[in-house]
Structures are given as C-alpha cells and as structure tokens.
Amino acid sequence: xxxxxxxxxxxxxxxxxxxxxxxxxxxxxxxxxxxxxxxxxxxxxxxxxxxxxxxxxxxxxxxxxxxxxxxxxxxxxxxxxxxxxxxxxxxxxxxxxxxxxxxxxxxxxxxxxxxxxxxxxxxxxxxxxxxxxxxxxxxxxxxxxxxxxxxxxxxxxxxxxxxxxxxxxxxxxxxxxxxxxxxxxxxxxxxxxxxxxxxxxxxxxxxxxxxxxxxxxxxxxxxxxxxxxxxxxxxxxxxxxxxxxxxxxxxxxxxxxxxxxxxxxxxxxxxxxxxxxxxxxxxxxxxxxxxxxxxxxxxxxxxxxxxxxxxxxxxxxxxxxxxxxxxxxxxxxxxxxxxxxxxxxxxxxxxxxxxxxxxxxxxxxxxxxxxxxxxxxxxxxxxxxxxxxxxxxxxxxxxxxxxxxxxxxxxxxxxxxxxxxxxxxxxxxxxxxxxxxxxxxxxxxxxxx
Amino acid sequence: xxxxxxxxxxxxxxxxxxxxxxxxxxxxxxxxxxxxxxxxxxxxxxxxxxxxxxxxxxxxxxxxxxxxxxxxxxxxxxxxxxxxxxxxxxxxxxxxxxxxxxxxxxxxxxxxxxxxxxxxxxxxxxxxxxxxxxxxxxxxxxxxxxxxxxxxxxxxxxxxxxxxxxxxxxxxxxxxxxxxxxxxxxxxxxxxxxxxxxxxxxxxxxxxxxxxxxxxxxxxx
Numbered sequence: 122x123x124x125x126x127x128x129x130x131x132x133x134x135x136x137x138x139x140x141x142x143x144x145x146x147x148x149x150x151x152x153x154x155x156x157x158x159x160x161x162x163x164x165x166x167x168x169x170x171x172x173x174x175x176x177x178x179x180x181x182x183x184x185x186x187x188x189x190x191x192x193x194x195x196x197x198x199x200x201x202x203x204x205x206x207x208x209x210x211x212x213x214x215x216x217x218x219x220x221x222x223x224x225x226x227x228x229x230x231x232x233x234x235x236x237x238x239x240x241x242x243x244x245x246x247x248x249x250x251x252x253x254x255x256x257x258x259x260x261x262x263x264x265x266x267x268x269x270x271x272x273x274x275x276x277x278x279x280x281x282x283x284x285x286x287x288x289x290x291x292x293x294x295x296x297x298x299x300x301x302x303x304x305x306x307x308x309x310x311x312x313x314x315x316x317x318x319x320x321x322x323x324x325x326x327x328x329x330x331x332x333x334x335x336x337x338x339x340x341x342x343x344x345x346x347x348x349x350x351x352x353x354x355x356x357x358x359x360x361x362x363x364x365x366x367x368x369x370x371x372x373x374x375x376x377x378x379x380x381x382x383x384x385x386x387x388x389x390x391x392x393x394x395x396x397x398x399x400x401x402x403x404x405x406x407x408x409x410x411x412x413x414x415x416x417x418x419x420x421x422x423x424x425x426x427x428x429x430x431x432x433x434x435x436x437x438x439x440x441x442x443x444x445x446x447x448x449x450x451x452x453x454x455x456x457x458x459x460x461x462x463x464x465x466x467x468x469x470x471x472x473x474x475x476x477x478x479x480x481x482x483x484x485x486x487x488x489x490x491x492x493x494x495x496x497x498x499x500x501x502x503x504x505x506x507x508x509x510x511x512x513x514x515x516x517x518x519x520x521x522x523x524x525x526x527x528x529x530x531x532x533x534x535x536x537x538x539x540x541x542x543x544x545x546x547x548x549x550x551x552x553x554x555x556x557x558x559x560x561x562x563x564x565x566x567x568x569x570x
Numbered sequence: 571x572x573x574x575x576x577x578x579x580x581x582x583x584x585x586x587x588x589x590x591x592x593x594x595x596x597x598x599x600x601x602x603x604x605x606x607x608x609x610x611x612x613x614x615x616x617x618x619x620x621x622x623x624x625x626x627x628x629x630x631x632x633x634x635x636x637x638x639x640x641x642x643x644x645x646x647x648x649x650x651x652x653x654x655x656x657x658x659x660x661x662x663x664x665x666x667x668x669x670x671x672x673x674x675x676x677x678x679x680x681x682x683x684x685x686x687x688x689x690x691x692x693x694x695x696x697x698x699x700x701x702x703x704x705x706x707x708x709x710x711x712x713x714x715x716x717x718x719x720x721x722x723x724x725x726x727x728x729x730x731x732x733x734x735x736x737x738x739x740x741x742x743x744x745x746x747x748x749x750x751x752x753x754x755x756x757x758x759x760x761x762x763x764x765x766x767x768x769x770x771x772x773x774x775x776x777x778x779x780x781x782x783x784x785x786x787x788x789x790x791x
Contacts, residue, residue, distance in 0.1 A: 362651045366623050366671075369650035370579045373672035377585045380675060402672055413653065433654070436661045440668065443684060462655045469654025 126302050133294045141287040148279050152272050157244060160263055161232040164246035167202070168230075168259040172250045175204055175211070175257060185211045197239050199264030206257050221245070221262055235262075242266040304333045311340050315347045316568060317423050317458045358413050358462070365409050372398055372405075410536050414463055414543045423456040424464055426487055426497070433468055434485075441476045448472065451486035457497055458568050459544070467540045470533035471501040471561055478505030482556055496546075496567055502553035502560040516550045516559075534561070541565060571686055571731060572596040572614070572748045576606035576629065577621045577648065586619065589675045590682070594709050594726050596751040603627025610636055614747050615643050617685050619678070622649040622660065630663050637664035644685040648678070690734035692789070697733040699772055699787075704733060711771065719771060724749060728764050732777065736789025739780055 171185055178184030185204055186193075192200040193213040203221045204211040212221070219238035222245075230248035237243035247260035311332065332340055376398045383391035427450075434448040457464070468485070475483040481504060488498040508516060516534055541548045546565040553560035573595050577583040580601070587597045598613070600606035603624040610618060610632070622629035633645055644666045649656070652670030660668055666688075667681050683706070687693050697704040701714040709726040711719040721729065727749045732740070742761045750756050765785060769777055778786045 362653075362656075366650035369671040370582060374579070374581045374585070376672045377582070377675055398672065410653070432658055432662065436658050439661055439666070442688075462653065465654040465658060469657065473654075 125305075126298055129302075130295055130298050133298070134291055137287060137290050137294065141283050145280060145283045148283075149276055152275055156265065156268050156272065157232065160244050160265060160268075161246055164232070164244065164261040164263060165230065165248075168246055168248055168261045171202060171204060171261070172248075172252075172257055172259050175206060175259075176250075176252060181206050181209065182211050186214065189213060197241075199241060199243075201237070201243070201262040203260045204257065205259075206252065221260060234265075237262060237264065240266075242269060304336050308332055308336045308340055312343060315340075315344050319423075361409050361413050365405065368405050369402070372402055407535065407539070410466070411539055411543075414460075414466075414540055423458045424461045425454060426457050426464070427452050427454045429461070429464060430468060430485060430487070433465065433472060437469075437472050437476050440473075444476075445481065446476050446479050447482055448476070449482065449484040451484065452499075453487070453489050455487070455490050459497065459565065463540055463544075467537050467563075468501075470537045471563075474533040474537075475501050475503040475505075475559070475561075478507075478558060479503035480505060484556060497565040498563070500560055500562040502556050503558035504553075504556040505558035507552050507558045508550065510552075513550045537561070537563075571616045571727065571734075572598070572751065573682065574598050574600060574606065574609055574613070574615045574618045576600045576603070576610075576618065576624055576632070578602060578624055579621075585675065586678070589679065593679055593683075594706070594723060594730065595682075596727065596749060596754070598752045601625075603629065603632055607632050607635065609752070610643065611639065611641060613752065614744070616689065616748060617644045617646065617682055619646050619648050619682065620665070622647060622651055622656070630660060633660075633663045633665060644689045646678075646681055646685055648673070686734075691738070692734050692736060697730065699733060699776060702772060704730060706730065724760075725764055725767060728761070729768055732768075732785075732787035736787045739783050739786055741784035744784070 167189070171188055174184045174188035175181045181204070185202070189202060190200075192198045193202060193215050195215055196217045197219075198215045200213070201216045201221055202211075202213045203216070216238070221237065221243075222235050230246065232244060232246050235243050235245050241264040243262040244265045245260055245262040247258065249256050249258045251257075331337060376395065379391045379394040379398065382394065430450050430452055434450060438446060438448055472483060472485060475485075483501070483503045485501045486499060538548055541563050544565045546563060548561065548563040551560050551562070552558075571594075573590055575583055575586050575590070575597060577586065577599065578601050583599045583601065587599050590597045598609055598615075600609050603626040605626075606618075606620070606624060606629075607627055609615075620629050620633060624632070629647065629649070633647075636643065636645075645664065646667045646669060647660045647665045648669050648671065649660075650671040652668070657668050666685055669678060669681060687695065697706070702711045702719075703713075704726075705712050705718075708718075709723070710721055711729075713719070728745060731745065731748050745761050746756045749761075765777055776788055778788065780786060
C-alpha cells in the first residue's frame with residue numbers, strides 16, 4: 122500500500138535538495154564576481170587616470186609615477202601598473218624589478234587573473250588606448266589573494282550553513298507532514314469507532330476530539346451511512362417479525378384444525394396436513410431467520426459476551442427448569458464487535474439444543490481474547506447421549522433431525538450453522554471428551570479493530 | 571384454576587379456550603392489550619397465556635406493568651416472534667415460559683400445567699388425599715384398588731384447587747373466583763353444595779369449615 126505521507130515527503134525532499142543545490146552553486150560564484158567587478162572598476166579608473174596623465178606629458182615616466190598613488194610606489198604592495206607608450210615601458214615602482222605579464226588581447230580593455238610576484242594572485246586590467254604610434258597600452262593590477270582567501274572562507278561557511286538549513290528543513294517538512302496528515306489517522310480511528318457503533322466526536326461522552334473541517338464532513342457522512350444501515354436492518358427485522366407473526370398464527374390455526382381432524386378419526390388427512398404445516402413452518406422459520414441476520418459487515422454496539430451468556434443461561438435454565446439442567450460458563454469479560462441479536466440467536470440455538478439433549482450438565486466455553494484476538498472461538502457441550510459418529514457429518518444441514526421424539530423443531534443447529542456461515546466462520550461437531558455428549562465447536566472471525 | 575388467554579386471533583383464541591376448558595380450567599379471553607391489562611390486574615388468575623403481538627397495548631409492556639405492580643401470576647408467552655433476543659427480553663420482563671407459534675395444543679397444555687404446578691403451594695405431579703388420587707387428565711378420583719369415582723367439571727375444578735392449596739383458609743369468594751370464569755353466574759352458596767358433595771366422597775373431616783372465613787382442606791394423608 123502506498124503511503125501518502127512517504128510520497129509527499131519524498132517529493133518535498135527532492136524539491137528542497139534541488140533548491141539547496143542551486144542556492145549553493147549560485148552563491149559560490151556570486152562573491153567572486155562581485156569582488157572582480159568592484160576591483161575591476163577601480164583598476165579601470167586608475168588606468169584611465171594614468172592614460173590621461175601620460176598622453177600629453179613631456180615626460181611620460183615622471184607623469185605616470187606622480188599620478189599613481191602611494192600604493193604604487195611601495196615595493197610589492199600588491200598594486201602595480203605597466204604602461205607601454207610606443208617602445209617605452211613604464212613600470213610602477215612597486216613592481217620592483219619584477220615584470221608584469223601583459224595580456225595580448227588588451228584591445229578593448231579586459232580583466233583577467235594572472236600570477237604575480239611573490240606568489241600573489243593579481244587581477245589585471247589592460248587596455249590599449251588610442252595615441253601616438255601604436256597607441257598607449259595601460260595595464261593595472263591589484264593583488265586579490267587576500268580577498269580570494271576571504272571568499273574561500275565564506276564559501277565554506279556558506280556550504281555548512283546551507284547543509285544545516287537543508288537538514289533543518291527536511292526535519293521540518295517531515296514534522297509538518299506527520300502533523301498535517303495526523304487527522305487522517307484520527308479519521309481512520311473514528312471510522313473504526315463508527316464500525317463498532319461507538320459515539321462520534323461531539324456526541325456526549327465521546328472521548329474523540331472533532332476532526333478538521335476538511336475531514337469532519339466525510340466522517341459525518343460515514344456516520345450517517347452507518348446509522349442509515351443500522352436503521353434499515355432494524356426495519357427489515359421488524360418487517361420480518363411482522364411477516365413471521367402474520368404467517369405463523371394462521372399456521373397455528375391450521376395445525377389445530379388438523380388435530381380436530383385426527384380427533385374425528387381422519388388420521389391420514391390430519392397427518393398429511395400436519396406434514397405440510399410443519400414443512401411451511403420450517404421454511405418460514407429458516408428463511409426469515411436468515412433474512413434477520415446482520416452478518417459480519419454490520420456495525421453495532423460491541424457486546425459484552427460474559428453478560429450476554431449469563432442472561433441467556435438464566436433464561437435457558439428457567440425454560441428447562443423442570444429437568445434441572447445446570448449451564449456452566451467458562452467465559453471471561455470481553456467486548457465483541459458482533460451483532461447482539463446474531464450472537465443471541467447463535468448461542469441461544471446451540472445452548473437450547475444442548476439443554477434438550479443434556480442429562481444434567483451443559484458447558485459453554487469461550488476462549489480468552491489472548492490467543493484468539495481476531496476471532497471468537499467457543500464450544501458448547503452437553504452430557505447427553507451424543508450423536509453417532511456416522512451422523513456427525515449431517516448435523517447442521519437443513520431439516521436434519523436426529524430424534525423425532527425430542528420437543529422442539531430440530532432447526533437449532535441448522536440456524537447456528539447459517540449464522541456461522543454468514544460471518545465466514547467455521548463450525549465442527551464431535552463427541553465431548555469431558556461430558557460425553559455432543560460438542561459443537563465454532564470460530565467466528567472478528568472485524569479488524 | 572382460572573386462566574387468562576390474551577390472544578387477538580379469534581379462531582386461535584377459541585380453540586385455546588375450548589381445549590383448556592375441556593382440561594378443567596375456567597378460562598377468560600382478552601382480545602386486546604387494554605382488556606388483558608384490566609382483567610389481569612383485577613381478576614385473580616392462576617396463570618396467563620400472553621400473545622406479545624396484541625393490538626392497543628404490547629404484550630411485553632403489559633407484562634412489565636404487572637410485574638412492577640407486584641403481580642406475580644405465572645405468564646406463558648405465546649408468540650410468533652420467537653427469536654432468542656425476544657425470548658431473553660420476554661423472560662427478563664418476568665415471563666415464566668415461552669412458546670413459539672405454531673404449536674401443538676397438547677404442548678401448550680403441558681406447559682400451562684407445569685406453570686400452575688410450580689406456582690401452587692403443592693407442586694407434586696400427583697395429587698393425593700387419603701387413598702384417593704386425583705387423575706387430572708381424566709378428571710376423576712381413583713382409589714387404591716384402581717376404582718374410578720367420576721367427578722363433574724365443577725367438582726373437579728374445586729377439588730383440584732383445594733388439593734393444590736391444602737391447609738390454607740380459602741374463602742368462598744376466592745374459591746368461586748378460581749373455579750368460575752368471568753362470564754359465569756357466580757353464586758357462592760353453590761360452593762357450599764359442592765363442598766358438601768366432596769365431603770361425602772372424601773370423608774367429612776377432609777374439609778373443615780371456618781365460620782365467617784371459609785374452608786380448609788386438610789392435607790395430611
């Protein structure tokens with residue numbers, strides 16, 4: 122699964138790196154050019170001055186030496202000039218007896234770097250001015266090695282500064298992304314709460330704070346959808362209940378009329394009527410119950426399984442009280458995000474079936490959450506006579522009845538199997554080692570938390 | 571023993587009334603929730619068969635009202651809504667048993683009898699007085715040698731009520747309330763006639779008269 126956070130982070134990092142690179146490169150060249158422009162313009166100025174003095178002076182040498190400032194007189198001061206008037210070459214005194222390499226292409230005036238005396242790095246401006254004979258060529262130089270050192274130091278500082286800023290920006294963007302996308306994580310958590318049927322932000326008693334205005338409408342919409350779904354399930358269940366009621370009362374009357382027929386000696390007709398009524402009743406029962414199931418995908422209030430089984434056991438012990446059945450419960454407190462009615466139906470049918478067959482004891486065990494956190498695993502067993510091995514495979518199939526003598530309609534196991542199938546779980550039947558009767562073992566996967 | 575049937579389907583209610591009356595019970599029928607609520611809280615029934623889908627007032631609300639008012643009459647819920655969540659709800663609301671529709675009349679009868687037996691002071695399945703045994707299915711007395719002594723309907727009902735409530739002072743009003751249904755002509759002097767008849771059958775010492783209070787059925791064998 123692609124992570125929005127990582128993708129954004131990568132793209133932003135690349136942009137930042139590119140910007141830092143361009144900045145570093147640009148700033149590297151910039152001070153050098155600035156200095157060269159500045160020094161160059163001063164050199165040009167000096168060259169113009171020298172040319173002006175030399176041009177019409179009777180003694181070009183003296184005029185040049187006088188026009189130049191003090192720095193041109195101090196030996197190896199770093200400021201030098203060379204003037205070529207025809208064959209005569211005038212050098213600044215500061216040159217001592219070193220020579221200054223005269224650039225060849227000084228026609229239009231150009232600035233370049235050359236190495237000068239005493240290991241100095243000189244910036245030389247040379248220009249050929251119009252004048253007598255071949256014209257006057259003036260070259261003025263200044264030592265820039267100190268400035269170069271300063272620029273180099275500045276560059277180092279710049280690189281370190283940019284690198285540090287880049288690191289800080291990368292950290293900042295990651296932080297901003299994590300913080301900025303955090304509402305999405307909250308939204309996912311809220312969706313899970315909706316799935317479990319817990320109250321949303323804003324509702325009284327909700328521990329969740331409201332999501333940002335971009336996300337909250339989505340959450341509200343999902344919440345409305347979930348509520349709508351739950352309401353629809355409620356309406357369907359109600360309608361199914363009404364339908365069931367409307368169909369079963371006439372069936373009860375028909376069944377009693379069959380009894381009357383039998384009372385008048387028409388046993389054959391009564392038996393066939395009873396068979397038809399029973400078939401209709403079984404079909405209605407099974408299909409309507411199936412329609413009522415919520416199934417695994419429906420949100421609902423989480424159910425506390427221990428309390429649910431406690432209530433159910435009380436009710437079953439009351440229903441079977443004449444036979445003195447004890448229902449042992451081996452279950453810990455645990456909240457389960459499955460539909461309450463489905464769970465009641467599942468455990469009700471399994472326990473009722475067990476109570477019908479048991480002599481004295483029924484045991485229901487639910488595995489603790491630890492090893493089976495992603496599923497509800499449980500077993501229901503009784504101390505009855507059990508089911509022969511060759512019949513075990515047929516248990517839970519529609520209309521299967523092992524013993525016609527037992528009261529009830531023998532649909533319990535089939536309904537339980539339907540519910541387990543609806544939730545994508547599994548159910549197994551075998552002999553109970555502990556109690557000797559039937560042991561029904563089932564596993565229901567739970568929605569992801 | 572007097573029963574209330576709260577069932578809105580007339581055909582089914584009729585059959586229930588006929589069968590239960592045959593079995594020796596005084597039966598009243600209420601066709602809606604309001605009537606059932608009224609009868610249940612004013613008449614001393616020994617058991618109620620309650621349909622949950624009653625018009626005017628829901629069966630469960632009715633049941634909760636009775637229980638809140640301290641009415642402990644045994645209630646058998648009879649309903650087509652027999653999902654386990656409804657069963658749990660019904661029994662937690664105070665019902666004593668639950669039967670889903672459609673059902674066999676004989677199963678209903680057996681359940682009602684079990685309810686009455688559990689609610690009465692004497693819960694034995696066989697009712698005995700001296701060498702007599704009361705056969706509830708055939709509504710007659712049988713002595714140790716297996717000889718039958720037939721009983722009329724009212725005799726049977728009265729004797730059964732006496733035998734379920736031995737050593738208790740039972741007023742003539744109470745006896746007639748539990749022996750006759752709502753529409754019957756009630757004349758408590760008729761009770762005297764039946765008591766006299768039972769005394770000749772079981773021996774004069776079996777039923778004692780408490781002047782101004784009523785009768786006591788002596789439970790010792």
